[in-house]
Amino acid sequence: MRPRRFGTAELLLLLSILILVVVVAIPILLIFWNAFVVEGKPDFLRALALLKEPDTLEALKNSLVIAGGTTVLSTIIGVFFAWLVSRTDLPYKATMKVLFLVPFMLPSFIGALAWKILLSPRGGHINRLLMDLLHLEDPVFNIMSLGGIIAVETMYLFPFVFIQVSGALERMDPTLEEAARISGAGLFTITRRITLPLMMPSILAGALLVALYSLAHFGVPAILGTERNIFIIPTKIYEKIYASGGNFEAIRTGTMLSSILVLSAAAILYLQSLVLSSGRFQVISGKSMRPMVLKLRGLKWPLLILSVVYIALTVVLPTATIFLVGTLKTYGLAFKLENMTLDNFTYILFKWELTRDAIWNSFYLSLCAAAVTMLIGTLISYVLVKTKIRGKFLLEFLGVLPFSVPGTVIALGVILMWSGRFGVNLYNTAWIIFVAYIARYMAFALKSTSAALEQVHDSLEEAARACGASKWQAMKDVVLPLIKPGMVAAFFLIFLPALRELTTSVLLYGPHTRTIGVAIYTLNEDGETVYAAALAAIALVIIVLGQLLIKRVTRAKIESA
Amino acid sequence: MRRSLLPLLLAFAFLGGTLQAQEKVMVYTSMKESLMGKLRDAFKKKQPNVAFDYYSAGAGKVMAKLAAERQAGKVAADILWHSEVPDFFQLKAEGMFEPYASPEAGAIRSTVTDPDKTFAIARLGTLGIVYNTDNAAKVGKVPKTWADLLDPAFKNKVTIANPALSGTSFMSCAMLVEKFGWDYFAKLKANGAKIGQGSGQVVDDTASGDFTICIGVDYIALDKIQKGAHLKLVFPPEMLVIPSPIAIMKTSPNKPAAKKFIDFLLSKEGQSIITASGTLPARVDVPIDKSMGLVAPEEAIKRAIKLDYPAAIKLKEGFVKQFEKTLR
Incomplete structure (x- = not known):
């Protein structure tokens, strides 16, 4: 049988290449x-x-x-x-x-x-x-x-x-x-x-x-x-x-x-x-061997x-x-009980748009970036690991790019690309940070999903196909469940760093799109040290809670597996 | 169930990010939260249908942001309000402002006005010598005049906000040069004075004791003093009085809401909030609270170092360079 010239595999390859070109290659x-x-x-x-x-x-x-x-x-x-x-x-x-x-x-x-x-x-x-x-x-x-x-x-x-x-x-x-x-x-x-x-x-x-x-x-x-x-x-x-x-x-x-x-x-x-x-x-x-102990x-x-x-x-x-x-009434006071208050925390959590928005922005930007990047990463890894088609070397080359691009560079690249010179103007919106996050964290997604995919032997998918399953069925019922832990890991590997991201968003934020990192940084820059510290304290609490959540989720995954 | 949770969350997140109120106004300003927060609360009470928000940074950063937005063809600011007066003459010349004669503007008094009503003066900022009382007690000296900043007792202990970042600092330094010449800054340099960052940070760095003296903005210092910071604000005889112009951007799609905010800000109520925050009102019929240590506006204007504001546009580029050269 002559192979079809353009099938699903080719389509996926093309899509993967397209995403990487738009998100990473062109900005660079x-x-x-x-x-x-x-x-x-x-x-x-x-x-x-x-x-x-x-x-x-x-x-x-x-x-x-x-x-x-x-x-x-x-x-x-x-x-x-x-x-x-x-x-x-x-x-x-x-x-x-x-x-x-x-x-x-x-x-x-x-x-x-x-x-x-x-x-x-x-x-x-x-x-x-x-x-x-x-x-x-x-x-x-x-x-x-x-x-x-x-x-x-x-x-x-x-x-x-x-x-x-x-x-x-x-x-x-x-x-x-x-x-x-x-x-x-x-x-x-x-x-x-x-x-x-x-x-x-x-x-x-x-x-x-x-x-x-x-x-x-x-x-x-x-x-x-x-x-x-x-x-x-x-x-x-x-x-x-x-x-x-x-x-x-x-x-x-x-x-x-x-x-x-x-x-x-x-x-x-x-x-x-x-x-x-x-x-x-x-x-x-x-x-596993017991090494010599000094x-x-x-x-x-x-x-x-x-x-x-x-x-x-x-x-x-x-x-x-x-x-x-974070509890001081104003910066420079001594750490004595009479100088301390919880007002800073209530103020930045409930009253101040800047900080309230920042927490919310960081949260939903990281959530969306993690979900989307993880899905795209899975797609690209799938093409890289599981398909054998011509033109894959191009994707392999593009797939290395995200690893070598520092956050500042990505930010500058998306500014050049997405601020109206090429028809799409995302300047000052959350979208521009979102696009930058996808580029910035693609490497994490590729690493953990491709590792997961490499562990799924081709014979499993082939067995499913041999039993009459369609390509999609084999993917959905055999491959996906097996690489799910890898995908979950990718999600959290992106979600947590994105939550505290500063390097990229500090160049991209607009008046409505400050992130937690940007808010802490600008508060410090503006001489609002106690508010900066209070927000940083809240960020630390969020990060620790996030870590605990990951531990629970990943442990549940291991137990159910 | 878990599978359906993620898309739902995502949908929520995006919805939340794009939800909008019916009328809104975005102010780009160099005023800090200690002033803007009170204005926002009162304005929201007065105009509950207007979603009010502001972006606060040093005047330099605000102008850079605005310029970048103009380049990108997407200006998010409806109102511009900071203290670097020459910028307003510049933008006016470029036709960036929508003239607006507020009904409240009649009672405003200032050291600078625009006959074409493209901008109004919303506040008279004053800067003085802010010093750390603990540190000053240690050396047994208290600064009172501009010359005191050259005292060897304060060697390496004076900081001035970077005029490239802070509008009030730019205006202050321009005035001090006008009055005492570059020689004054050369002597400051000889006494180890340092260029700091923004107008807020120099005050916090003085409160922490990192520096003993800074040239500080009235309401920023007074807010921290009220909260118990070991700081004191004194005004030398030659005063720095800096009017803060406010203007509506020509590009604004929210002009009616923007006008509402300016009317509110220039009203008796708005100006009372301004002076209660620790800076001088621009209205003649709003009294100040002398217990805070402010100088009455009439006297402040009389003692102020005069500056030819429209001419100061040309000053700008060269001034910051000269400043860097003298103090760095």
Whole structure:
């Protein structure tokens, strides 16, 4: 039988390609086009001249310093704690392992706000306390500096490394180390010659994730840097766009900086794929084996205390600060009962359109974006994983794009595409944020749905077809139920980050479409610190409730399966 | 059941996002919630059929947003209200405003007026020296005059909102340059003065003790003082009086509602709310509450540093650059 030339599979492929082209590819192309093409002609010299402006150059330098510093520091801390919970006899290891993941839950810009309150040079509570106690003229810490930004980003990004490395350490075949030990190698030699090389791919993978995230990150440098004239690429783009008033030169500089972001992200991802595909280190076996455990002896309790103190300092202290400041009558008062009130919370929950709308906007935008992106992602993954047709390579290429596009770039891309120049004007509406979220979170949906689809063997679908089921029936009754957990996971993987999103929406919000992140950020910018803190506290409550909900839903799924 | 829940929720979400009241008005303003909130509550009581909302940011950001919206051909603002007076002359020249002679405008007095009625003055903002009382007590000095900001006792402890972001700061700095010359700012720089962010943030940074002194807007500082902040607001002899013009956008599809809001704002009731929030009313027949520490409008206007407002348009671009160069 000759294959039909155009069937359902081709249609699905075409649809998938179309969606990815419209949502991701064209916005990125527009960025490069606007950056390097002037009046229809390519003009790289002009692009270079713009980059030589002292303020853009400075932003580039700061980006490198911050991303580099954060990566190195996160790697050291992540590897150390991963080793501690998986390779030593640290007490309460299991609990500590869960605790080290908690910093992930705290949105880093809320963390930054808390640290600004605690450690701004002369106003920060800790600095004031130290200055009073030690009778100092000058503040001890300055969180509003390059070092401060690196420290705060590290606090909330090190789990990237921690997860990768602790997972790998646990799965590592302990016989390799034992063999070395039997051959007479000491602990130091084993660590250096066996364990570290084996862990290298995981360490690098985690480190590159941190680098990727830190390079594109807006919140922390915006809150801690902008006030002190410290800019990085994303905050510089934000400043350019907002200072421009539609002036095209400024937007062009933005596109140029965006191009640099995209290229560096692509380079990082390329490195990552190199690391992950290097077969040299495929020595992690699937069998569960008890790895060699180092006895900490006298260091056991001090190291536990160190870990607990670390969690307390990076999670409990900032969270408590946010809640406490949220109750202050006005910023700068001491934390005394007579200075505290719940009015801020009732005001922002019930009276103030800005904050009330922000909570509602974030909620329904994340809900819609998660549902739609998850469905589109499933469709695309299905075509990628389950069909064998010509032209698939195009989709494969397009499918990689969402992974390498930072939030700031997506925002700029959708501004270029959806503000009336091509017939559709979504400017100032919730739709423009919605479109941007689809592009931004497509990678998450693709990752988890394609993983789920790969586990469904083709024979299952074929068996259904052989029994007379139509393609659609086979899909509905066999494939979909099997990949449902993957789809649910994709939904929540998008819903939760979207709920606290700042980087993209801060460039796209209109007077009616502020999100929680934008509201907290602008409140801070407007000097409404106590309201910003109160809203941040509410956001934290919502996020924790969301996490608990996921736990329940996913556990119910596992039990029913 | 669970399967039917998600689409329903989605439908609700989109409905909720697009639901509209019959009449509405959107104000783009640099006024903060402590002022706008009270106006909104009173206006809603008076005009329950008008859905009132506002977008508040520094004048610089408001103007950038407006410009971007004009580029995109979709202006969401019905009313523009901030304190960077030259912008109003500029937009008037570009024909962006709908002239409106409010019946309430007769009782308005100000340092600037528009004979063509394209904008009205809705408030006389005053800026003074805001200082942190704890920090000042520590050095045993209290700032009273503009010259006191140059006192070595306050070295590295003075902050001024960025005139590129804040309209009131732009006007204030323009006035201070008019009166004391760029030399004054060069001396401020020598004394370690820092450019801050917006007009709200410099006050909060002073309240927290990060800085000891800022040049602060009356109602922003007074709101925080009323809530117990350890701040004090003083007005030096040479006063900064900044009128805040309000205008209806030509592009507005909601002009009747916009006019209702302007009438309300300029009325005795609206102006009483303005002054109760801690700033000066523009109406002659609204008394001020002296206990807050405000200077009566007549006296404030007399003490104000004069500025040629229409000419200040040309000033703009160069001014911000010069400011950056002097203080950064």
